[in-house]
Structures are given as C-alpha cells and as structure tokens.
Amino acid sequence: MSEKSEPSVWQGFKAFLMRGNVIDLAVAVVIGAAFTNIVNSVVKGVINPLIGAFGTQSLDSYSSCLKGPCTGTGDTATGVRILWGSVLGATLTFLITAAVVYFLMVLPMAKYLARMEARRKAKESAVEIIEVTELEVLKEIRDELVAQRGAGPDRP
Template identity: 85%
Template sequence: MSEKRRPGVLHGFKAFLMRGNVVDLAVAVVIGAAFTNIVNSVVKGIINPVVGALGTKSLDSYSSCLKAPCTGTGDSATGVRILWGSVLGATLNFLITAAVVYFLMVLPMSRFLARQEARRKAKEGAHEVIEVTELQVLKEIRDALVAQRGPGHSRP
C-alpha cells in the first residue's frame, strides 16, 4: 500500500519564506534599519546642534517640573519631571524620516507609476481609435454594397 506523502513542515516553511511579500517585508525591515541610522545621524549631527545654538546641546535636556522639588536624575530624582524635550526630539526624528521617505522614495515612485499608466492608457486609446475607425469603414462598405444591390435586396 502506498500512501501519499503529505508535505512536511519544512516544505511548508520554505514555501512561506519564498512568498514574494515575505521577502519584500524582510528587505523593507533591513533597509528601514539602515535608514534609521542615517536619520539619527542627521538629527544628532544637524538638528541637535541647531537647537543647541538656540538653547541646550540636546533636546533630551528640555523638561518641566510638574511637582516640586525636581532635583536629581534617574532613580534618585525627586518630584515629577515632564521630559518634553525627548518627545520633541522623537517627533522631529519621525518627521525627518517621513519627509525623506516621502520625497526620496514615495513621490518619485508615484510619478514614475503615473507616467507608466499614462503611457499605457495612451497606447490603449490609440488602439481603440484604430479599431473604431476600421469598424466604421467596414460599416460604410456594407452600406455601400447594400445600396448597390438596390431597394429590393435586404441584408441576410
């Protein structure tokens, strides 16, 4: 008796990994991690010094005391400190990342895809015009032949 072998777990795992969307996602994660380093360098090397020229060297040092007395740092701190500088730094980091991704990746790709779509539609439109013109010519030929036969002949 021969039984059909069911695909093994490893075969299913291999099929899962080889799906296009899984590979694309893995590439996106790797590129995103590398891109994060670039953005962090821009924030650390450009944004923070500009902010430092206006105030402190790092946005992380900006804070407000919600409940006095705010003394010390870390576990030995007393009072309630709101670290709004960290939030501002993270927000700037996000905005820079989003701007770079949009202007360097999304916008050029969408323009490229729009041009391709316009070319495809123009090509289809030209093809339809040719087909309509041929159809009209054939109708005119048919009507001319019917007219030559005379009024007693009808179309089959």
C-alpha cells in the first residue's frame, strides 16, 4: 500500500467518528439501555401485578398447547407449546417504552420547537410591519414637504 491511501482512510474514519450524528447515536444507545431497566421495572412491578390480579403475575407462564399433551419443560418437554405470555409481556414493554418516550420526550420537544418557530415568525412579521410603517412615514414626510413648498412657477 502507498502512504497516500493510509492517511486518507484514517482521516475518513476520523471524520466519520467526529460527525455529530455518530455521537448522538452513541448517547441514544446508552440512554436507551439505562431506560430499558426502568421500563422493565415498571412492567414487572406494576403491569404484571395488575395482570396477576386476573391470573398469574408472570406473563411468561401463559402458554397454550398446540399439539399433543404439553408436559415438562426445557429439553424434556413434549408437545408443541406456544408461549404467548412472553410475547404479550414484550409487547407491553414496547408499548410502555413508546408511550414514555413519546409523552416525556417527543411531545414536549415538539411543543417547544413549535413555540420557538411561532416566536421566530412573530419576530419576522414585526420587523416587516416596522419596515412598512417606516416606508409609510417617509411617504407622508415627502408629501408634507411637497405641500409646504407649494406649486411654485416650475411646478404644476
């Protein structure tokens, strides 16, 4: 390999790492991993006991036997068992995560950005109104000066 290709590859890799979206993505992954523990705690501590009032507290224990008698667990299990309880638990975890992210992060940020955009537009329209008003004032001054000078000999 030539010496020219190594610096360009290294510089390209360095530029890739220094892009803002890579750093943002890394932060999002770390925050997401920490947030997963909170959501799992809510599911295990709040949702599962509520569901447990009607059945068992562990959603993983909900299952149906599709074929044959379902006996045993693990390698000694017989029959075809559908573990729909674990799917329900994962779905609830996803929905709770999505709701928390939406209501605590996305919605407030969208409202904040909308407020900032409205302020920016209001400021721009105020500047336009001021400019129009200044133009009208200058026209009035011009008309007043013309009226004060009068018609004069060379003016109609």
